[in-house]
Amino acid sequence: MGGIASIAHRDDDDAIIARLIESIVDDDAVIAEREASKIVSMAAALRIAKKHAASQPISVQMRELEERSIAAEIGLATRVNDRAVQNRMHAALELVDGYTATLDALAESRISARHAMVIVETGRALQDADARAMYEATVLERALRDTAPRTKAFAEQVVEELHPRSITERHREAVKTRTVWMQRRGDSMSELGIITPTVLAEGIWDRITQQAHETKTVQVARPADDADADDDAVYDERNLDQIRADIAIDLLLTGGPTIDPTTGAISGPAGGLAAIHARASIVIPAVTAAGLADRGATLDGAIPVDADTARCLLAQAPSWERVFTHPIHGHVLATDTYRRPANLDRYLAARDIHCRFPGCRRPARVCDRDHNHDWALGGTTDACNLACLCKRHHTLKTEKPWKPVQQRDGSIRWTSPLGRVSTDPPERYVIFRDEPDPPPGDPPF
Template identity: 40%
Template sequence: MTNPVEHPGSDAFMTSLAGLAHGMEGLAQDAAALQIREVRLLAAAAALAEKTAAGSPAKVREQDMALRSISAELAGIMRIADRTMQRRIDEARTIVEDYTAALDAWEAGRIVRGHVLTIVAAGSVLPPELRGQFAESAIPKCERDTPNRVRPALEMLAQHLHPRSFAERHEAAAAGRCVRIVPGSNGMSELIAKMPTAIAEGIHDRLTQMGRAIIDTRGERAAGGGLTLGIDGSDESRAEIVSTDARTMDQVRADLFADLLLAGTPALDDTRDTSAGPLGKIRARIQVVIPAHALAGDDHDACDLVGRSPIDAATARQLAAGNRQWERLLTHPVTGTVLAVDSYRVPEKMRRYLQARDQHCRFPGCRQAAIRCEVDHSEDHALGGKTNTCNLCHLCQRHHSMKHFTCWRVRQLLGGVLEWTSPLGRIYREDAPAPAVAFTPAIVTPTEAAPF
């Protein structure tokens, strides 16, 4: 008797996949129960250290020594470093004491460990007395999405709840900007720049675009594209150098970084002798969501650098007003509804609307920014799908390909909601990210109305 062929979509394949899914569900439940037990046990270790030092005139030192001793004991059992164990004890105590609601939601199966850690990380900017309130507001958001996707919303929520304005805190943090070098091994070092997020993201984005341009045109340039690069200046020498270029994107980014800082121009720019070659003209792209009150001058809340982290309102306003490559999204300060979409350039209107609506790749759990994604027809155009906003969404290259070449299927419902169906028939609902986009007609006053 021969074994059935388990090709995708066959009964044998689906049976095997169903078994894997069932096993993973049980494993996830068992793992969560063990993780919660560990958190409570480690929190009890912290409480024991505090109780041991209670009443001592040198309470702080005694408690620290007791905690070190307990950490070393438990670390020996777990075969990890005692410092690592002490960090885990501190983390567990923070969860149990400051984020009780999150721990209860985790225990009830409403959220997972990743959500709890994301809540703790986002809430770390808040004073302890506000963390409970923050957790209560964060849990409903976590129930609707994956930890990495909900992180930006939680960071923005924490910034909003903070008693000090984000602009004030950013100004103090920006005073600590610096560049430092960390010597490494084998003749390598790390050059670390601490700077405002928008600037750092812009630098990385521009290096990525330049690196992609270099990698994607290797064949064309090796064939003799007029590259002014080579040891002896000959076409053969230039072609050989380019044809043997097998650097990864990370390596190209690092080389470009050094080229720009040391020489002011990329070494592989084929027109670097001019004032601005093709690579030199590449500029960074960043997508920022600016609440209407922040655009009007309110500095208390942060603005959302889509796909990354909050930035201060003053930087967001400067970027929105002073660079033609930035698009502006005006959002309602209370509901989050987009009131208007503006741009200094004139992009294709439907694509602009979709970027404002989707913000990122619409496959469950993916946060690749929409500006780096592809617009996909939910119902294939070749099968009659229409090119309209009710049939279009942004998918990154990975998930766009997966939609077309695997058994995953998607259906778009009203309001930009996507309903993904896995090969096993499991349904994953992907709501349109907040703020939801709503365009409304302009209100014409009687004095502005045209006469009959």
């Protein structure tokens, strides 16, 4: 390849990339403009929901149902979970009502929707209108020339400057946001987090760290050179992080709270709350349970669990419910070990896996069992008329004209109050052929 030829190619490519960048910038401009228009529509929809709610002499909970129903309509039309839609509607209304300059900047594609949301979400800490106006002017100026994450960091500093209350007052408020959350991370691992006052977090960290160090001093580590290892010795191969995690998990799964309001006792782990054990349902293919395969075990029918953990749980603990599925077509065979299905409830949990409202993934074990055709109006109490619905969607169906009709194969045909139709099929673990679920009480093994 000659020098001149490759320089020519290089120039061509540079010109192409320059054009591509121009095209990307143009697309971004159109997207920003459309996002602004979508935000205005979402805000308008929420305003209508609020107007409907205000016109009726009903409870706060019933008023919120107006919002939920409209959010579910939008969710159905756009294939987005209705909770997410409801959150976006609220952010949209905040933006439209409280941040006019930001909305204009988005509509003129001078910032992205992400920038706009950073400004709205971080600005929530400021209640005073003047402080908020100053906040918007200052942060928007930064948003015009910086990335969204950097704008967020800057916005947080501005909020700190403008906040009228002292750290003591704010801490008193912030304590109310303490919470525990869980997030799945893949490879059968999850993240468990706690938001708590810093003093307590430091205390917990210090305690489990001390305990982990103490464990390390009494456990024997494997010698660096394998030749020095004693074949009969039991070595602790865990590092400090792993020991710390093991201790924290052990304390949470087996310990009891010091103050127990159910017994009124200030005591150690005995009865009351300490007697409550962890619950979860593991779905495991029969061949995997028998150790003939290593695939397909799941928690709540959806979250993959490694075969060793699943078999270990099957073997030992009475507090884990077991659900067996057919290895070929994946239909539910029976619930509980070597027994016929204990009852309809377990059958439904096994069939539905999660709430049957379109798009919802709340696990069946925390769901209500809903009569699709109302029991009071002649609906029967059997699998063909029952389905799992979470509290949120059960209430929505009861209070608003959302109509489910169950088909022979367990699919549920939903008709929304505005007449939009969506069909939710039952989950299949493995799909090879089309066949209705076997009725409860008649397992083929």
